[in-house]
Amino acid sequence: MTMLTESDLRHLERALDLAERGRGRTSPNPCVGAVVARGERVLGEGFHAAAGEPHAERVALAACDVDPRGATLYVSLEPCCHEGRTPPCTDAILAAGIKRVVVASDDPTPKASGRGLAILRDEGVEVVVAEGEIARRARLLNQPFRKHARTGRPHVTLKYAMTLDGAVATRSGDSRWISGERSRELVHRWRAQSDALAIGIGTALADDPLLTARHPSAERQPVRVVFDSEARLPPDSQLVRTIDQAPLILVVSRAAARPALQRLEAAGVEVVVAAGENEPARVVAALDELGQRQLQSLLVEGGPRLAAAFLAAGEVDELRAFVAPLLVGDREAPGPLSGTGPEAIADAVRAELVALERIDDDVLIVARLREW
Template identity: 45%
Template sequence: MRTALALAARGLGNTWPNPAVGCVIVTSGPGGGRVVGRGWTQPGGRPHAERRALAQSGEAARGATAYVTLEPCAHHGQTPPCAEALIDAGLARVVTALTDPDPRVAGRGHAMLRAAGIAVTEGVGAEAARALNAGFLKRVTQGLPFVTLKLATTLDGRIATASGESRWITGPAARRAVHAMRLSHDAVLVGSGTALADDPDLSVRDIGARHQPLRIVIDSRLRHSPDSRLGRSAGAIPVWLVHTAAAPAAARAAWAATGAELIEVPAAGDHADLRAAMQALAARGLTRIFCEGGADLAAALIRAGLVDELAQFTAGALIGAEGRPALGPLGLAALAEAPRLTRLSVEPIGADTLTRWRF
């Protein structure tokens, strides 16, 4: 199952709206098991991991055991059910980590296998599988994507000098790590303030990426220019703009001409309703979103309870009180109201440190 989970991780950021699944098929014999098939969900979600592994194993799958990180699908979509394919291949046993919460499956895949006489073992590696597919699970059960908030700060929690200079607080190793993190998410998200100040590209560079995540800007009034780096590259790498009814018609038309997708959501005061925005993104299939700020958007997402994980890169530098803080106002009246996070890991990245926290 650990091998199947490692295979599944290869699909993160590239299989939405489908989950990233891994499958390993193992024969049994007097000398022990032999791996005859391995697969993971392919770009766009097809073909599924089980079908890739079965294609590799061929007749050797008959009487073998399949280890799958998620319950095999039981519904007819673009392809017949994977549970049916495992039955037709003559598997003797199927071991899964999680039951698929998708209403079209939800135990039906396991039931199909058992009805065909296949032994089914559930719950192996469940915790790791749940962490791996947290985005898919949250989208199916809550209608929201899994949001990772990235911060790159000095030791005193600053992201820029008073003048706005921020390149570069962290070193090259940390910046490469950020690009790898972008690649494992479906989309990279920034607010209009960051888009206007930095004119970012938000693509994955310098690590040999074979695909690019979506690029999303939450920009209530579409203030960001269609002649920006995002606008000029929208035809090559998708750009989505989340806006409100306050966005001018001329700005909408100009952005539409670039090939960007416009998503209108309700307003909450002078800004886009962030929960409605996340629901709209999940409805379009997104499961994992990597938010790179800025400070006001980060604080607003935290206030709305929409951040699942914080990835904080900390550099051994100090800027002082005149520098720009990593977060905007959280509106706390007392220390007891402060969000308390659970530390997941601490890792040196070059001269910097990456700390992951769970909300």
């Protein structure tokens, strides 16, 4: 195994920082950053800014202030070798005379998966693949891309806000607002970075939400998804009336009445019939359908029954919970999950605590249930 030098690690870390700049704009492509260096000196750098635009390697090579021949290319994800909306990056690397390529993480898609690195090696380029913590950081940077490549389904983040005593609403259903203004602004940024958002029909009927990303960084609107087994979503709801602003997918079961579906379809709603004998099975079927539409990241925002179905299906990859300094003190107040869990604590789902952050009076807890 070739050991990375401190200089190598610094350039790779810079590549990862650059990759993050494309967050929310590159899907269905991954976030990628690249640095061209000769020793300590950086010759050029760049990142993949948006789907359809040049890849990070080509941007970095084009940015070089001197001839990069003989230099090292540091890249957060293995270079592509296939023709897509942009030409293969391996061609650009070879044409530039790069002699060494240091890669932070693999590309798990079938059309890549080591092929680009093999091409470079065959042409005499030294290839080094990082291991350890920096490799893990690079993989975590593209969890939606990696899960979709391996399963065909989107990466799922479950988000909710609750009180100190675990309520997400009062017994009457009122939940506005548990979290503070800055927390809600953060959620809109998450929406802008997601391919799709999901709620259950209970939340849709109770709140009549827009479910759009209202944040300055929003360069596109995510697809809105409502899980509505019986097609009860009113045609005059805000979700339906704003289809010209953001697409709307309704996930129904085979029990949905045809006249209701026809009214919603006539209004521009896309209907997906999810087969399955129970809610968790229908969640998996729906995620398969969403994945086929190249939706790689899904932010689930409510309610408790839908959240429990995602958890029971084993399809929650990350959890983001706001805890507000409020107390409801009512046994009838709903919690964040409304399902049937294990009888023993030993059988509970265990997550890895990723971060704790204070946002004004709220505390944000980020936990990861699995990595891809």
